[in-house]
Amino acid sequence: MSKLSLGSMKGRSALSPFLNYAIVIVAFIALQVAIGMDAMSNSMQSLLVPVCCYIVMAISLNLTVGVLGELSLGHGGFMSLGAFSGIIVSIALKNLVPLSPLRLAIALVVGAIFGAIGGVIVGVPVLRLRGDYLAIVTLAFGEIIKNVMQVLYIGVDEHGLHMSTSEAGLLLSENGTAIVKGPMGAVGVTKLASFTAGFILILITLVIVQNLVHSRAGRAIQALRDNRIAAESIGISATKYKLMAFVTSAALAGAAGALYGLNYSSTLASKFDFNTSILVLVFVVLGGLGSIRGSIIAAAVLTVLPELLRNFDVKEYRMLIYAIVLILVMLVTNNPTIWGWISRFQRRKAEEKGEAEQ
């Protein structure tokens, strides 16, 4: 008996990272088959790329909130940085790199770099402090990015990039194109994103986040979450590893943003506002802090659910149902009685197995 109860106290199994890859790959194949058999409506198909983006957003935010244990309320800001830098690069390289998958890859990398730069700018001063300052500063950061992008005009011609606060101020030559037009957002974007690209981005994100968490650096990040004073007493530099986790998270959000931006012909800066940041935070909290699989499932389900409800008669109440589902999941996953049932069930199964072996 005592041996069994000890068993349930053991840490997570080493298999779990591979299970996440398997889930993503199986889901991808199943969806591709469904598309091939014409079993998916157009509105559902149009959701595939955004779902991929939100999954990457949720996994990357989980690195900050779940693994590092710091609250970030401005993940949408990094997504915005990635989206606009990705769009600009993809249009600027139109003639130089005609191959569109390659252009998409370059745009994602540039998006990630800009996300990372944003992460460094926010992280370096704030992560040195003890306390919940990161939440406040990231909240402000997201709003600043949104407001700056709403007044910024960016265009490109043969002389290079032009930036201004008015369209006339761009001083573009005749062959130039204005890419970002202040409050009208980015316009005239060629749709480069595809479901396959989103799938590959999720896999890359999984590799980066899971391998990071299960390495020397990841252990240090988790140690800082559990007990900062103890971590420093055994020689782990708090600022270095906090920054490492936060910047990685911001870079992945930038890549997700670039993919998102290249999925539509036009993108508004107000798309990446506080609501988006909170939406992603809801995915992470609902899926479970620190649980990568939870983030994936929560992001997918909660992005598809409101669209799915559109198809039924309950159209008017769809956001109400969405909220009720959220509350129910919160109640169920935090309910000790239900967890008691589950562990009792597991114990009984383990006992039966033990008897069978004897």
Added chain:
Amino acid sequence: MSKFQKDPVKLVPVPSTNKIPERDIDKSPILECRHLGIDFGGLSAVKDFNMAIGRTEIAGLIGPNGAGKTTVFNLLTKVYQPTRGTILLDGMDTNSMSTVQVNKAGIARTFQNIRLFNNLTVEDNVKLGLHNQVRYNMWSGILRLPQYWKSEKQSHERAMELLSLFDMGYLAQFKAGNLPYGAQRRLEIVRALATNPSLLLLDEPAAGMNPSETAELMETIVKIRDTFGIAILLIEHDMNLVMGICEGIAVLNFGQIIAKGTPDEIKNDPVVIEAYLGKKKEA
């Protein structure tokens, strides 16, 4: 080591430095505190703290509650920056070092209220202690380069070696937060030892233990000193433990050292008895 070496240390004779054990006498002390002190606002929590610890000495720091014992530990590990005085670790001044640098220079500690990484496994807790011993960079971890496999194997082996030294090998895969109390205390010591210290600070290692567990702990502490050849400074209220294994003892009261000496000298010191039991009424 030379990285941490600041300006050459001026050796000023300090009159109140205590004796260190015979076998360490020809070597310089591992730790030397000179006129160490810290003020919190107007309150001097520690005043004029002088102490030397030999290279393989087990030293004790005792005193009534609130005397400032844990504050001394926090000064030594730079959780607090001292207001006055110097700390010489193996002859080098730790004045400008941070907690992290002090640990790299050779001081490891445990905490009065256990501070483990509760959500990580026992093995991972020890591997975290090895953080600066077995190194590889972030990218070898993410891309799983050969360096990752080699170093992870090495740190796994060293972690298991350390754990089995304390009969905790079978607990390696449990979450640290789920261990029984005594095992958590031992794990904290193993984690501190993994950082390869030359001085180990133990803050009330026997707190909450029964007499037989305390006896076991005494053997463990002596074993640590003999196996690793390091110095140990411990804070403890259990007089059996302190008198049983410490070679030198300093008694702290109201932030000041009121007595120093061997266990026998301390036991019979009237000042110490007064600090613990109060003044004898004149008949």
